[in-house]
Amino acid sequence: MSSQPSLVDELWDSLVTAVIAAAAGLWWLLRHPWLLGTVLVVAGVIVVGGWTAGALVLGFTVAVIAGLRWLRPDLFARLVSRPLRRAQTGSRYRRDWGRVTDLCSLTKELDGRTLRPDLLRVDVGDVSDRLLLRMVTGQSLADWERACPELASSLGGHLARVRADExxxxxxxxxRDDALADVIPARPTSTSDEVDQVTVGVREDGRPWVLRLLGxxxxxxxxxxxxKGSVIWSVLRGLARPINSGLVQVWAVDPxxxxxxxFGRPLFTRFACENTAVMVELLEDAVTVMDARCGRLAGVTxxxxxxxxxxxVLVIVDELSTLTAYEPDTKLRNRATAAISAxxxxxxxxAVVVLAAAQDPRKEVVSFRSLFPTKVALRLDTPSQVDMVLGDGMHQMGALADRIPAGRPGVGYVTVEGIREPVRVRAAYVTDEQIHAQTLDYPAPTAVAAALAVDGGDPQ
Structure with missing residues (x-):
């Protein structure tokens, strides 16, 4: 004869189930602070004003949120959905952190204890997140650089990289999201006369990619x-007003x-493309301008x-290796190399700035790469070429220019003087129609300015 569960046992089982369910619900609320706050507010209203007041407050809140979502989706995103997503994403990072560091071999064992890196802070952005970490004793930045591929996939991103703090x-x-997946349309022509900071595209975090020119x-x-053309034409578009006002002179060489x-000839104060001799003369004239200016500014600034x-004076050389490596005339090749080196x-x-582009970054082709403080690596063939362009170790630090898909022109990695880490960027695409419109609306002043600049004199 089988024994039947007693009433006490049934009540006990029900109590245990209720406690477990309540604990699970409380834990779920703690992982969703926005919802916990709403529950506490409604509960407070119920305690003070009763169930009717609580129902009215809850109904009013739901109606306001629904109306905001329907009538002002931008405001709804800023006030509701984005903070909600940030809270959820931050909670997920903290919840999964121990497991991720274990599986990515970023922990240490000491006296039977597992030492894990501390997650100090989480900054959640629109397309990327930043986590501030304290490393375990015995770790270095290189350990984390090697683990970046595993960290990216484990944390739900398509790319991860590390940057030194203290x-x-x-x-x-x-x-998390690739802000560079789609073509970046060209920005409207700037009305500013700024010549130093030129916006040429977008960074991987969604912010503008601003290219420094001065210095x-x-x-x-x-x-x-x-x-490469996207970078060049985006720079020229960002300099439309200064070019038109004469604050910037563009001297262009197109081998x-x-x-x-x-196509943009009216934007250039000087332009050479006919033959190597003419192009070398333009470069040597730029050296003359530079030397004369240095003489006048000596002891002044x-x-x-x-x-x-x-x-x-912005000297643009579209295909540098044509002049410095592939030119069959040794004298012209040496003159070009000497002028560019100077x-x-x-x-x-x-303020005589060189913007040069090249397909072949090998040392024997571009022997003075180290003299360029700002380097941009677009799609390349091999990891070694990435390090040739950006510097030793840049590929390991996350500059994966050899993995850029062929269908994404303008995507690349940039390094600037004084900052160790490369940044992934995409240059905007400037259409032929936009270039033509700029040549009509913002042409360079007459070429008389160039002749005066070379002579270093004044108009008679």
């Missing part, structure tokens, strides 16, 4: 079709016979700030 601490950046030189490398740059009388060595302080 000794013993680092920032782990997790890229630097820029080297852009990438295989054919990687988007492709004008195939790339001739260490960094020239452009004016319409002493403008920034500009790179002394032009920064005099």
């Amino acid at each position: 000794p013993g601490r680092l920032w782990l950046e997790v890229i 630097t030189h820029v080297f852009v490398a990438g295989v054919q079709g990687a988007g 492709k016979g004008g195939m790339e740059l001739a 260490r960094m020239h700030h452009p004016t319409t009388d002493e403008p920034l 500009l790179l060595a002394r032009g920064r302080a005099a």
Whole structure:
């Protein structure tokens, strides 16, 4: 004869089930602070004003949120959905942190204890998140750099990289959404006369990619079709007003016979594409301008700030290796190399800036890459080429330019002087129609300015 459960047993089982359910519900609420806050507010209203008041408050809140979602989706996103997503994402990072560090081999064992890196802070952004960590004793930044692929997949991102903070601490950046997946449309023509900070595209965190020009030189490398033209034309578009006002002079060299740059000829104060001799003469004239300006500024300033009388001279060389490696005439090749080397060595302080592009970044092709403080690696063929362009160890630090899909021109990695970590970016795409419109609306002043600049004199 089987025994039947007693009433006490049934009550006990029901009590245990209720406690477990309540604990699980409380734990779920603690993991969703926004909902916990709502529950506490409604409960407080019920305690003070009764169930009717609580129902009215809850109904009113739901109606307001629904109306906001329908009538003002932008405001709903800013006030409700984005804070909610940030809270959920931050909670997920903290909940999964121990398991992720264990599985990615980022823990240490000491005296039978497992030492894990501390998660100090979580900053959740629109497309990427930043986690501030305290490393375990015995770890280095290199340990985390090697684990970035595993960390990215474990934390729900498609890319992860680390950046140094202070000794013993680092920032782990997790890229969740690819802000660079789609073509970046060209920005409206700027109405500013700013010549230093030029917006040329978007960074992987969704912020504008601002390229510094004053006090630097820029080297852009990438295989054919990687988007070098997007970088060049985006720079020119960002300088539309200064070019038109004479605050910037663009001296352009196109060894492709004008195939790339001739379309924007009215934007250039000087332009050479006919043959190597003419292009080398333009480069040597730029050296003359630089030397004359350095002589006038000696003892006056260490960094020239452009004016319409002493403008920034931007020397654009579309395919650098054509002049410095592939030119069959040894004398012309040596003259081109000497002129470019002189500009790179002394032009920064005099506001004579070189923006050069190349398909082949090998040392024997571009022997003076180290003289470019700002480097951009678009799609390349091999990891070694990435390090050739950006510097040793950049591929390991996350500059995976060799893995950029062929269908994403303008995507690349940039390094700037004084900042160790590379940044993933995408240059905007400037259409032929936009270039043509700029040549009509913002052409460079007459070429008389160039002749005066070379002579270093005044109009008679």
